[in-house]
Amino acid sequence: MYLNCHTYYSLRFGTFSEKELLSLAQENKVSRLVLTDINNTSAALNFVRKAPEFNVTPILGVDFRNGVDQCFIGIAKNNEGYLELNDFLSEYLHEEKKLPSNAPEFQNAYVVYPFEKVLLNEMLHFKENEFIGISIADLRKLPFSRIKGLKNKLVVQQPVTFRHKNDFNAHRLLRAIDKNVLLSKLDKTEEGNEDEKMYPIQNLAAAFSEYPFILENTERLLNTCSIYFDFSEKKESQNLRTYTGTKEEDNLMIERLCQEGLPYRYPDGGEGVLERLDKELGLIKKKGFVSYFLINCDIVSYARKQGFFYVGRGSGANSIVAYLLRITDVDPMELDLYFERFINLYRTNPPDFDIDFSHWDRPAMTQYIFKRFKNVALLGTYVTFKERGVVRELGKVFGLPKNEIDLLSEGKYDPSNLDEVTRLVLKYGRLIMGMPNYLSIHAGGILITEKPLHWFSATHLPPKGFPTTHFDMVIAEDVGLYKFDILGQRGLAKIKESLEIIGYNRPDSSSFDIHDVKKFKKDPRINNLIKTAQCMGCFYVESPAMRMLLKKLEVDNYLGLVAASSIIRPGVAKSGMMREYILRHREKGRTEKKAHPVMLNIMPDTYGVMVYQEDVIKVAHYFADLDLGEADVLRRGMSGKFRSREEFEKVRLKFIENCRKKGEPDSIIFEVWEQIASFAGYAFAKGHSASYAVESYQTLFLRAYYPLEYMVAVLNNGGGFYRTEFYVHEARMLGATIHPPCVNKSNNNNAIYGKSIYLGLGYLRELESRVAERILKERMKAGKFVSLEDFLDRVLISIEQVGILIRIDAFRFTGVNKHQLLWKAHLFLNKGTKFEHPKLFPAVHQNFKIPQLHTSELENAFTQLELLGFCLCSPFELLEExxxxxxxxxxxxxxxxxxxxxxxxxxxxxxxxxxxxxxxxxxxxxxxxxxxxxxxxxxxxxxxxxxxxxxxxxxxxxxxxxxxxxxxxxxxxxxxDYIPDPRYADMRTSKKVFSGSKSPL
CATH class of the missing domain: 2.40.50.140 (Nucleic acid-binding proteins)
Known part of the structure; x- marks a missing residue:
């Protein structure tokens, strides 16, 4: 009887989840209801998935509104009708158009117009699938309306938005946040009606007892609706089923591509390679994952043709098929990678392939995927109201001053000193905490499906410009949609740009293949960098924590780096197993003494310590006798996203029960369980760690043999773990001479000439980007600038902007003191003057008599601090003492x-x-x-x-x-303390003598 139900995915309007809606229906003996969130379908799939648990028959629809103004409700008769509704909604969301007052002609969906809207628009004629919705509140007006005669068109439309007063209060706060107004200024028309509640079914029937035909019409409508999605464990994948058009051709293609890849990957053959390949191909075909591999192969093949760098990682990197197809560069034979982590007979979802591209190349790859395949969308995610954000939003809604909001959001307050309003902020904040705030985009997930994406949800169009689903990866996997992860990574851009810089800065250097990682692994120069932790700027190994771990583990080889890449993850350290791993690595005999025999047998290479994700599967399978499917549920459950799910809890209990049956003492069982629980969600698959280690070796090679070029590439791609100044410092330590920006030598990014690095104009915080563009464009067109006058004649610029360039010494090639240059600039340009057009003829300049002025190195250092954010001298030179x-x-x-x-x-x-x-x-x-x-x-x-x-x-x-x-x-x-800034202090009072040292930073 309820055709118009909202959840909190009616963003900044609804007040509870889809599960709470189903629970409410069960309490009120409602057996069929329609979920109709406002211009949103985020809750739909999970609503259908969970409904049977509450003995509810789910029906899907959409509440189409312009703001809070309800146009009509669309109710899907079936899956085709849901597709129609999603197509219609998505069109308006993509184009940000106003929804029409009248619905289009849906073939498989009903339309319900609200009673008030029908009266207002004086609607007289209705299609066969169109109805008029009557709420309990509308019953008072119905007898006096001409609509009462349209008996066969009237249905119950009692909206459900609130359960109680608290929900309504939360709703009002959400509306105020949405409209960015004080709660006291919120217009009543922006609120829902407090009576939008669900009543027991007998009460609803009693309210409409005078109009039994309305109840009958509603019942008839509900009984003709049904929706079905397969959420069973044996569900079919909803991804694109075939790559070529038929499964037979797909099978032939993957076999051919693997055969073509064998001589490239294994030129000398390889023991067990063909046996492993046959085993993998057989299982991939049996599980129906062939198209998944071929699509990934298509993506990376296109990337190689474009000259894009990429890294394939994830559990798919445990596969020899992925290695032969060049999806990954990790040899599973060399590392003895555990195939069952990647795929097994019990596994229903395809393996993970995370494909990293340079952050410059990723947009082009995303564009290619959308053009290459038919049914494509980015995967959505929800940004929820977090504690600090809630306090800030509600602080504004309640009219608190900014300083009080800051203190509240940072938790810097004494509860006993709070006034009534601040207490209200904290009290009501709890009502909306955790609710979805707005839709966003998954970090890299792309869906490529057999059916249209709108079969599953509507899509919206975020700023990236690609259709994005209303649901997230968890429910996507539940319904059989498995994402392709296309990610952006700065490390690859650093490698690519390094090669370009080496090409022009050291054209006579010997050629090398950056992909020849096998050679790099044996290079003592590179391995010594790892051992001594001289890894500043290098991918994944430059952080203080990694530097510490590398030294403690005495890592000097590829396999050691692979292990370190996973050990460094938060969970291993938290469980205490990082320390235990180091102890077992360094102390002979400790492993045999401390390790459980079964654990040591399962993981001999890691001293019986769980290090990789597949170790969870191995331990669950061999130690606790879970089948591989249950073991994979355990691994996925540890991620946190699935930890509260029922299937995970069942497997956890079975783990404990099986171990007890085998006679393991509880102390051992729970010790092992705690190790799993503490780190599994954070650890990498071994193939994933190996992929990271490959990229680390590539960057370490560049640092070892082309350090200055590599550091420039690091700086030009946003640095890394540390601030810009420390990469500048590292470049100096490696032999570079660092120069401040120069209008003749600098680009927007950093430029290198031999061993001289000129910082980019982009580092000047206050220099407008359009001014930098003009300078570079003019220099390229007409050559270098010969003087300040020449520069001012050729570049459209204000006195404020040229002042920044002079102060940073960007005209030092003139040999004129910058104070004198500032005088000249002021004489040439009145303050605030900007030329409207370039001058047609060279200006005739007067020779003004300017007094002799001097600039100290100390002044330069403080100017650099102000304009760049760091100085180019040693900071120790600036100390007062x-x-x-x-x-x-x-x-x-x-x-x-x-x-x-x-x-x-x-x-x-x-x-x-x-x-x-x-x-x-x-x-x-x-x-x-x-x-x-x-x-x-x-x-x-x-x-x-x-x-x-x-x-x-x-x-x-x-x-x-x-x-x-x-x-x-x-x-x-x-x-x-630093000395007082000499530009503003009286230098005669300072005893500091500046040596101009170029040491340290």
């Missing part, structure tokens, strides 16, 4: 277990908490010689001292060695 010692990283060894006094320029801080919630800090710094060192502030010290932004700090602390990795446990610290 010179360092009392020269202690640095090189001295730590002689202070082991003793105390050191040391100065460091802050690189990065990781703020974290202990298990008891106490704050502590890990900080990485650069010493006076330019070398990195690490410190830790344990809770007692962190309570007394904290880092206050970038700058130089002085530490006193104990030098400790853990597995030969040296760090300082800080006892005391102090931030050192």
């Amino acid at each position: 010179a360092p009392k010692n020269k202690n640095g990283s090189k001295d730590l060894k002689q202070y082991i277990n003793g105390y050191i006094d040391i100065y460091g320029y802050l690189v990065t801080v990781k703020n974290t908490s202990t298990y008891t919630g106490k704050r502590m800090h890990f900080a990485t710094l650069v010493d006076q010689q330019g070398t990195v060192f690490d410190t830790v502030l344990f809770p007692p010290v962190a309570a007394k001292y904290s880092f206050r932004g970038r700058g130089v700090y002085r530490f006193y602390g104990k030098v400790v060695s853990e597995f030969d990795f040296l760090s300082i446990e800080v006892v005391k610290m102090k931030k050192e």
Whole structure:
């Protein structure tokens, strides 16, 4: 009887989930109801999936509205009708058009016009599939309306939006947030009616007792509607079924491509290769995944033709078929990759292929996929109201001043000191916390389907310009839609640009193949970089945590790096198994003493420690006797997205039960379970880690042999883990001379000439991008600038903008002091003047007499700090009081277990908490010689001292060695003061003498 039900996917309008709607229906003895969210279909699939659990027959529809103005409701008679509704809605969402008052002619869907709309528009004629909706509130007006005579067209339309007063309050807050107004200013027309509730079915029938024909019409309509999606474990994949058009041709094609790939991948043959290939192909065909492989092959083949770099990873990297098709560059034979992680007879979903492209190339690849295949959409996701965001939004709704909102959102308040309004913000914030706020796009998921995408949901058109589903990856997999992951990654752009830079900066360098990773793996120069953790700028291995791990594990080879790539993930460290792995790696005999025999037998290469995702499957299968399908449910469940699902809970209980049957003590069972639970969702598949390690080796090769060119590419592609200035510093440490921006030598990005690096104009924070474009365009067209006057004649620019260039010394080629240049610029350009058109004839310049002016290196340093965000001299040169010692990283060894006094320029801080919630800090710094060192502030010290932004700090602390990795446990610290800015201070009062040193940073 309920044709118009909303969930909180009626964004910023509805107030509860689809499961809560079904629960409400069950409570009120409602056996059939229609989900009609406002211009949205996000809840539809899960509503259908969950409905049988509540003994409800689900029906799908859409509440078509312009804002809150209801046009009509569309109700699908069947799946074809749902497709029609989604086609219609998507057209209007894509084009952002206003919805019409009258519905189009649907073949398989009903239309219900609201009573008030019919009266207002004086509608007289209705198609066979069109009806008029009457709510309980409308019954008072019906007897006095001409509509009462249209007996066969009247149906019950009692909207369901709220359950109780709290829901209505939450609704009003959502509406105020949506309209960006104070709650007190929210127009009543923007709200729903508080009576939009579900009543027990007998109460609803009683309300309409005078009009039994309305109930009968409604019942008849509901009984002709049905919707079906297969959510069973044995469901068919809804992805594109065939690549060529037939399964037979697909099978022949994948066999041919694998045979063609054999001599390329295994020129000398290879033991067991053909046997493994036959096994994989047989299973891939049996499971119906051939088209999935061929589509991925098509994607990467196109990328290679375009010269795009890519990395194929995910569990698919465990496959020899993927290796032969060049989807991945990981040899599963070399690494003995566990095939069953990638695919097994019990597995219903295809393996994961995450294909990374350069962030420059990814848009072109996405465009290609949409053109190449017919039914394509990006996968959606939901952005929900989080605690801080809720407080900010409600703070505005309740009219709190910004400073109070800031304190509330950051949790910096004493509950006993809160006034009534701030208490309301916190109280009502709990009502909308976790609700979806708006639709967004999955990081890289693309769906390529057999049926039209609108069979499953409507699509909207985010700024990226590609149709995007209303549902997320979890429900997509439930219904048999498996995503293709096309991701953007800066690391690949760095490799690609490095090759371009090497081509012009070192054209005489010997040629090399960046894809010859087998050669790189044996290169002692590269392996020594890993062992000594000299990996700044290199993909996945440059962070302080990775640098620490590499040193502790003494990694000097590819296999060691593969393991480290997964061990570094959060869960392994959290479970305590990272430390145990290091101990077993370094201490002979510890493995045999500590490892459970079954675990050691399952994972001999990792000392009986779970390191990779497939270890979860192995342990579940061999240790707990779960079948491979159940083991994969366990692995997926650990991701968090599925952890609350019923199927995961069943498998967890079976894991424990099976182990007890085998006689394992609970202490061992739960220890193993905790290891699984703590890290499985964060660990990589071994093939995935191996893919990362391949890219790490490529970047390490470039750093080892072409360090300056590589650092320029790193800088030009947004850096990496650290701030820009540290890659500039690293380039200097590697032998580069760093120059500030120059109008004749700089590009928008950084430019390299031999060993000289000129910083890009793009680093100048206040320089307008259009001005930079004009400079580069003019330089390309008419050559270098010969003087400031020449520049001003040729480039349309304001005095403010040219002032930025002069202050950063971008005209130093003139040999004229920048203060004098500023005088000249002001004489040439009045403040605020901009030429409307380029000058037709060269200007005749007067020779103004300008006094002799001087600029100090110290002034330059502070100007660089202001305009670039960092200075090009050593920051230690800017200290008001010179360092009392020269202690640095090189001295730590002689202070082991003793105390050191040391100065460091802050690189990065990781703020974290202990298990008891106490704050502590890990900080990485650069010493006076330019070398990195690490410190830790344990809770007692962190309570007394904290880092206050970038700058130089002085530490006193104990030098400790853990597995030969040296760090300082800080006892005391102090931030050192810089001298007053000489541009504004009286230099005569400063005793600082600037040496102009180019050391460290």
